[in-house]
Amino acid sequence: MALKIEQDWGRFREIVRGKVKQNLRKYIVHSELIGKKGKDLVSIPVPQVEIPHFVHSPEKLGGVGQGQGEAGTPIGVGEGDEDGHAGNQPGQHILEVELTLEELAQILGEELELPNIEPRGKKNIKSLSGRYTGIHTAGPESLRHTRRTFKEALKRQITSGSYDPINPVIIPITEDKRYKLRETVEEPAYNAVVIYMMDISGSMGSEQKEIVRVESFWIDTWLRYQYRDIETKYIVHDAVAREVDRDIFFRVRESGGTIISSAYKLCRKMMEERYPSDEWNIYAFHFSDGDNWSRDDTHECIEMLEENLLPKVNLFCYGQVESPYGSGQFFYDLEDHLKEKENLVLSKIANKDAVYDSIKQFLGRGG
Amino acid sequence: MISSELQKYIEEIESRAREYGLDFFDVIFEVVDFEEMNMLASYGGFPVRYPHWRFGMEYERISKSYTYGLHKIYEMVINNNPSYAYLLKGNTDIDQKLVIAHVYAHSDFFKNNFWFSETNRKMLDEMANHAIRIRRYIDKYGYEEVESFIDICLSIEDLIDIHSPFIKRQFDKKNFLEVDEGERKPVSKLRSPSEYLEDYINPPDFIEWQRKKGEDEKIKKKKFPEFPERDVLLFLLENAQIEEWQRDVLSMIREESYYYAPQIQTKIMNEGWAAYWHSKILTEKIVTDREIIDYADHHAGTLSTRPGVLNPYKLGIELFRNIEDRWNKGKFGKDYQECDDIEAKRNWDMNLGLGRDKIFEVRRFYNDVTFIDEFLTEDFCREHGLFTYAYNRSTGMYEIESRDFKKIKEKLLFMLTNCTRPIIEIVEGNYMNRGELYLVHKHEGVDLKLDWAKDVLKQIFKIWKRPVHLETVVDGKLRVFTAEGGKKGKEVEVESFLVK
Numbered sequence: 015m016a017l018k019i020e021q022d023w024g025r026f027r028e029i030v031r032g033k034v035k036q037n038l039r040k041y042i043v044h045s046e047l048i049g050k051k052g053k054d055l056v057s058i059p060v061p062q063v064e065i066p067h068f069v070h071s072p073e074k075l076g077g078v079g080q081g082q083g084e085a086g087t088p089i090g091v092g093e094g095d096e097d098g099h100a101g102n103q104p105g106q107h108i109l110e111v112e113l114t115l116e117e118l119a120q121i122l123g124e125e126l127e128l129p130n131i132e133p134r135g136k137k138n139i140k141s142l143s144g145r146y147t148g149i150h151t152a153g154p155e156s157l158r159h160t161r162r163t164f165k166e167a168l169k170r171q172i173t174s175g176s177y178d179p180i181n182p183v184i185i186p187i188t189e190d191k192r193y194k195l196r197e198t199v200e201e202p203a204y205n206a207v208v209i210y211m212m213d214i215s216g217s218m219g220s221e222q223k224e225i226v227r228v229e230s231f232w233i234d235t236w237l238r239y240q241y242r243d244i245e246t247k248y249i250v251h252d253a254v255a256r257e258v259d260r261d262i263f264f265r266v267r268e269s270g271g272t273i274i275s276s277a278y279k280l281c282r283k284m285m286e287e288r289y290p291s292d293e294w295n296i297y298a299f300h301f302s303d304g305d306n307w308s309r310d311d312t313h314e315c316i317e318m319l320e321e322n323l324l325p326k327v328n329l330f331c332y333g334q335v336e337s338p339y340g341s342g343q344f345f346y347d348l349e350d351h352l353k354e355k356e357n358l359v360l361s362k363i364a365n366k367d368a369v370y371d372s373i374k375q376f377l378g379r380g381g
Numbered sequence: 382m383i384s385s386e387l388q389k390y391i392e393e394i395e396s397r398a399r400e401y402g403l404d405f406f407d408v409i410f411e412v413v414d415f416e417e418m419n420m421l422a423s424y425g426g427f428p429v430r431y432p433h434w435r436f437g438m439e440y441e442r443i444s445k446s447y448t449y450g451l452h453k454i455y456e457m458v459i460n461n462n463p464s465y466a467y468l469l470k471g472n473t474d475i476d477q478k479l480v481i482a483h484v485y486a487h488s489d490f491f492k493n494n495f496w497f498s499e500t501n502r503k504m505l506d507e508m509a510n511h512a513i514r515i516r517r518y519i520d521k522y523g524y525e526e527v528e529s530f531i532d533i534c535l536s537i538e539d540l541i542d543i544h545s546p547f548i549k550r551q552f553d554k555k556n557f558l559e560v561d562e563g564e565r566k567p568v569s570k571l572r573s574p575s576e577y578l579e580d581y582i583n584p585p586d587f588i589e590w591q592r593k594k595g596e597d598e599k600i601k602k603k604k605f606p607e608f609p610e611r612d613v614l615l616f617l618l619e620n621a622q623i624e625e626w627q628r629d630v631l632s633m634i635r636e637e638s639y640y641y642a643p644q645i646q647t648k649i650m651n652e653g654w655a656a657y658w659h660s661k662i663l664t665e666k667i668v669t670d671r672e673i674i675d676y677a678d679h680h681a682g683t684l685s686t687r688p689g690v691l692n693p694y695k696l697g698i699e700l701f702r703n704i705e706d707r708w709n710k711g712k713f714g715k716d717y718q719e720c721d722d723i724e725a726k727r728n729w730d731m732n733l734g735l736g737r738d739k740i741f742e743v744r745r746f747y748n749d750v751t752f753i754d755e756f757l758t759e760d761f762c763r764e765h766g767l768f769t770y771a772y773n774r775s776t777g778m779y780e781i782e783s784r785d786f787k788k789i790k791e792k793l794l795f796m797l798t799n800c801t802r803p804i805i806e807i808v809e810g811n812y813m814n815r816g817e818l819y820l821v822h823k824h825e826g827v828d829l830k831l832d833w834a835k836d837v838l839k840q841i842f843k844i845w846k847r848p849v850h851l852e853t854v855v856d857g858k859l860r861v862f863t864a865e866g867g868k869k870g871k872e873v874e875v876e877s878f879l880v881k
Contacts, residue, residue: 018420025437026437026441028434066833067536068540068802068822069802070829071828076782077770077792078769079769079781080688085780085783088773089779
């Protein structure tokens with residue numbers, strides 16, 4: 015039975031989504047969300063969706079209870095009544111809304127007005143997926159279609175006259191059995207890879223890393239929603255660069271100088287060896303405090319970006335995290351030289367609250 | 382579908398219930414699965430309600446607590462003639478039997494309790510009607526338009542006068558108003574020694590001004606509404622400048638409020654009565670040996686208590702049993718009250734056997750307030766470990782406050798009065814002669830929840846369209862909250878000031 019409540023329930027969920035949207039800025043830096051993946055549900059405490067009434071202040075009202083205990087014994091107070099009319103009990107439920115990360119990404123997209131990504135036309139890549147499309151007379155028992163089988167048996171019994179409406183016993187025999195038929199369909203797929211690069215030189219403190227963590231979580235969420243499947247790669251660098259896994263990426267703490275070109279070289283190598291740009295949609299993000307070792311190295315970076323990286327990636331984002339030690343010069347150097355490049359986005363992230371705007375800058379470009 | 386087995390139980394329990402003297406409407410049982418049950422519960426028991434998100438919110442809450450195993454609804458019964466009752470599919474036989482008996486007792490209560498006497502017994506149809514009318518408005522004016530108006534109505538749905546269905550006014554208000562109108566009081570003049578000084582001693586401007594002032598005062602005296610009005614919804618229906626469809630929606634919400642009010646007013650009695658009878662009927666007539674443990678388990682679950690929650694089933698059934706016992710033994714009246722021999726009091730038994738008759742009388746005439754007021758005794762409070770609790774600011778927790786009988790009773794009565802809600806009256810519908818609305822909260826020692834109160838004021842402003850004031854007491858000081866603004870898309874704002 016289709017429940018009539020569906021409409022009201024749907025409407026309620028819509029209102030809740032609206033609330034989440036309104037408060038998205040707050041949730042974006044909500045570190046509890048971070049670390050969730052895929053179809054996991056995230057539980058978000060939402061400011062009350064409620065109908066206000068004139069009621070007594072629960073704290074001033076108090077109440078009557080029963081049980082043991084001296085005066086002054088703390089008690090748990092809450093509602094225990096099923097019909098919702100029990101306004102005589104203090105305590106309210108905080109609304110915990112469960113959203114899938116996909117829904118969250120949708121909301122993020124709507125609120126930040128992120129354009130849908132148009133994958134670069136590489137439709138030559140196919141992925142295979144199975145679907146049940148038909149019925150067959152042979153197959154594994156696990157795929158037996160019970161209703162169709164009984165229908166066949168019923169037809170056979172009626173035609174053969176062995177069906178007794180007063181005592182309707184239907185026994186399927188082997189010929190009656192029907193099986194679901196699985197067909198393999200080819201679907202175009204887009205491959206996408208996200209390459210995160212992070213500066214872990216001494217001047218990047220834990221606060222800066224937290225910002226990167228939050229930001230990369232949201233970028234992941236959005237790109238995962240846009241592409242069915244993405245690969246993520248992590249590169250850390252100080253004076254040298256190396257590829258690491260996700261855990262290490264966020265935990266490692268090195269000290270030392272900053273040679274940004276090392277990371278770009280590794281990134282270039284990765285793309286050449288594993289992710290040819292005619293097969294992959296490539297997204298590269300680089301976070302740093304912008305305090306590069308030397309001018310020469312900065313020039314090398316700019317050259318590399320211009321010649322090797324930018325022509326191949328869908329998007330290259332440079333996020334400069336503000337740190338008390340860094341000069342932030344790299345940002346201006348990039349701005350000066352590569353301003354007119356369409357798939358390069360530069361963003362300054364002053365603190366956690368700025369993540370929201372930075373995401374908008376990065377992903378607002380589409381691509 | 383009712384299985385033949387279930388039908389057998391129903392018939393047997395029905396005839397047993399009649400033997401005990403229960404007098405109920407016909408009851409139509411339906412078996413539903415848990416999803417349908419949760420849906421029906423969200424709709425307040427009715428299969429068809431108007432569309433609104435709050436039912437969806439209720440559904441989310443109920444189905445979540447069902448999924449997490451926190452709560453399961455076994456039964457639901459609607460005050461209607463015939464009564465409709467829903468049984469949960471897949472319950473054990475003993476659960477169904479208990480629930481069936483429980484339902485018959487509820488139906489008896491609906492039919493016979495005085496406070497239900499004015500409720501619409503064809504509410505099932507009426508609710509469906511409301512749904513159709515509101516859907517029609519939605520088609521015509523748009524979903525959000527209607528929804529946001531319903532939001533407003535729901536915020537004030539409880540501002541009704543729960544006793545008004547039973548009041549017959551002694552006089553016709555309109556005639557009463559006209560009595561001292563008509564002639565104007567002459568303006569008193571100073572005596573002038575001669576005629577030519579008249580205009581100097583009694584300047585015509587001044588006399589005219591005096592006359593006008595007198596008239597203004599008379600208008601002011603003519604109150605509107607003449608008496609403080611608790612049925613805020615009625616007042617708005619009659620006087621607010623709203624569209625016809627809005628008036629219709631408001632009137633439907635009001636009607637539903639009046640329909641539900643007696644159920645809130647008799648929660649303890651109603652549940653107590655039903656628990657009393659399912660227990661009596663099942664243990665004396667129905668339960669088989671092998672069912673007794675499961676029965677006891679379920680029954681005990683229904684009556685379980687936690688310190689911070691007053692279980693209406695428990696309080697109700699124990700009070701009914703207490704009353705029955707006292708009237709059986711004659712533990713009431715002057716002699717018993719004045720006896721100060723504890724031992725004699727404990728063993729008091731005059732073999733009157735009036736208990737059964739008494740509880741039937743109680744179920745006919747009382748509601749929770751009068752029930753508690755008359756039958757909650759000090760002994761009972763002690764025996765059942767009742768206490769009052771209060772919020773402790775320094776720990777942020779609720780703590781047991783007192784086990785003093787007077788305090789417990791006072792608090793209970795306070796909480797039950799006016800369906801647990803504060804009393805709000807419209808005192809002026811033309812405040813300051815500016816068409817503003819002036820509400821007064823009859824403060825009885827407990828402040829309002831202020832953030833909500835402000836939101837409600839904003840909602841009333843949207844209906845009244847002129848400033849709305851609420852007089853209340855905050856932390857011992859008289860305060861007036863005013864909702865106004867809202868012009869040219871401006872937000873409605875609430876401000877407050879202290880009254881000296």
